[in-house]
Amino acid sequence: MLRNHKERDNVANICYTYDKMKARITYNLPEDNTAYRQANKALDMVIALYDISQYLRKVDRYDTGDDIEKIREMFYDILSQYDINLDNLIE
Numbered sequence: 001m002l003r004n005h006k007e008r009d010n011v012a013n014i015c016y017t018y019d020k021m022k023a024r025i026t027y028n029l030p031e032d033n034t035a036y037r038q039a040n041k042a043l044d045m046v047i048a049l050y051d052i053s054q055y056l057r058k059v060d061r062y063d064t065g066d067d068i069e070k071i072r073e074m075f076y077d078i079l080s081q082y083d084i085n086l087d088n089l090i091e
Contacts, residue, residue, distance in 0.1 A: 025039060027039075034089070034090075034091045037088060037089055038089050041082075041083075041084055041089060044082040044083065044084055045082070045084060047082060048078050048079055048081070048082045048084055051078045051081075052074075052075055052078055055071075055074055055078070056071070059071065
């Protein structure tokens with residue numbers, strides 16, 4: 001799991017330096033506030049989804065005995081680590 005911003009930034013640098021193309025996205029705030037927040041959290045969401053997939057792989061592969069409540073708890077813990085609030089991103 002990527003636990004800190006330095007690791008996250010390293011992943012971001014790899015992603016962004018791969019292709020030299022540039023793009024600029026413009027938002028009309030406050031009308032596009034939800035779309036802006038979604039785009040702003042996109043990298044954190046990708047990393048969180050990766051962490052969740054690795055956790056689920058571990059549960060499946062090693063039969064950890066985790067029940068659905070434990071898995072749900074881990075899901076929201078990972079989202080919280082990356083400051084992702086689904087309610088704020090879906091309005």
